[in-house]
Amino acid sequence: MERSIVHMDLDTFFVSCVRLQNSDLEGIPLIVGGGDRGVVASCSYEARRFGVHSAMPIKMALRLCPEARIVKGDMELFSRYSHTVSQIIEEKAPVMEKASIDEFYLDITGMDRFHGSYKWTHELSSLVTRETGLPISFALSVNKTVSKIGTGEGKPKGNLEIPQAMVQPFLNPLSIRKIPMVGNATFTLLSRIGIRSIGTLAEMPAKVLQEMIGLNGLELWKKANGIDNTPVEPYRERKSLSTEDTFHQDTTDMLFLRAILSGMVEKLAYQLRSEGWLTSNVTVKIRYSNFDTETRQVTLAYTSADHTLTRAVLEAFEKLYQRRMSLRLVGVRFGRLVRGSYQINLFEDTQEMMSLYQAMDKIKNRFGANAVMRCSGAFVKPKMN
Structure with missing residues (x-):
């Protein structure tokens, strides 16, 4: 058979969502993206006529189309509309894959x-x-x-x-x-x-x-030659990504603990980008030597960028780890995942930062996830208590 x-x-999806919230933006050159040093996440067909396209630096886009209106992206809004469309299609279609x-x-x-x-x-x-x-x-x-x-x-x-x-x-x-x-x-x-x-x-x-x-x-x-037997994979939304590490010896060594957490974030963020996810919820988990377990959640703008997630995780850890008691376990969890077309948060990060992540991910894709890493995530041995 x-x-x-x-x-x-969905045609110019980000632009269409923004216009549904503000009808005054209809019919004008519109760019959805970050600030002056950011990049274009999406643009209207009116802007495309001037040569503007996705992933172009905002400054270059404005040189091509000075009359363009720039609107900051809202991943919460985009995710909500995407979820609604997914539900409509899933209710009708025998098999749906959300790409x-x-x-x-x-x-x-x-x-x-x-x-x-x-x-x-x-x-x-x-x-x-x-x-x-x-x-x-x-x-x-x-x-x-x-x-x-x-x-x-x-x-x-x-x-x-x-x-x-x-x-x-x-x-x-x-x-x-x-x-x-x-x-x-x-x-x-x-x-x-x-x-x-x-x-x-x-x-x-x-x-x-x-x-x-x-x-x-x-x-x-x-x-x-028009040959492609790839199946349509039924849609199943991933809820979260997480990892944790139980130490061989309980420790209070803050340098070691920060390095462990930074390394966890880097690996999870790479997984986010590889699978096309963005997260807006970070949870840090710690377990003391007496087995008491505590967690702390942080909500942030949707992203998959290491530097943003690392900052959020370390800040949460500093507020969570209040007892000066040894820890036997730390963990990190990224929740509220949404699909994104871009490997990093184009609404917050600069062209230079985007290029850095793309270069790092290219190396990791070729040589493995541990082929390159930040110094902050390089594990050190804990001090003996």
Whole structure:
């Protein structure tokens, strides 16, 4: 049976949410992001006409579009709208995968026996807009790759159906940049040998691509040929991430305890970014030598940045650890997780900080989570009591 896979994407999601709160922002160039030294988290189509795009430094965006209005992002608001949309889709769709805060995959294979699959999907997208006020685009095709590319081509508010017979004619004229796994380095490499369209890439021998790019070469060839058997994974929201450490010997060594906590935060924050999460709730746990256990929670703006989370954890620890009694255990928990499209909190952090985290994460992705770490998180031996 031919699969029916839908990709749904909320159009300029952050911008749309902000405009629902303030109708005066309709129709004007709008940028959602941080301050002067921050970066663009999202921008309206009016701003995009001037060349503004996501992850661009705010200063550069304002040079391109001086009339743009800048609005600070509100992850609490965005998370609430995302949750509402998730509930609407989940109630109707047989299988839903939430890929990020603003995009979803649906497997509706077999539903054409009872409803027209395209008609059903169109009605669902209309329901989302009617219930939330948020514009949404979708594409219906035979797999995730083609439907995701189709959604991008149909924006804004586009609704495309790409049956199996039309997959290659649809893909062939498009730039290889449209394939989700093609980054700047791969695009540059392929462009040098004249491969710029998906059609040209699809005609390349798979073996040659493997020799050029490595293991990803075969996957790239498959996607260029419209082949993708990746299943739609049922949506299950993670509630929290946590870790704790029980010491071999009870200690009051503050230098050691701070280093342990900093290291825990760094590893958990890397996991947040790797899995695409943001957190707004931090809990620190301590257990004294007499087994008394205490915790302290801190609420903060949604983030996955080490420096912000480390500061919150250490401040909570200082307030929590009041008895001058030895500790046998410390732990850290990140709660109230929401999906985010960005690896760090684009509303608070600078372009320089974003580049630093991206570089560190790239090293960790390649060589392991312990390949690089902050000095503050380097574990030291506790002093003997």
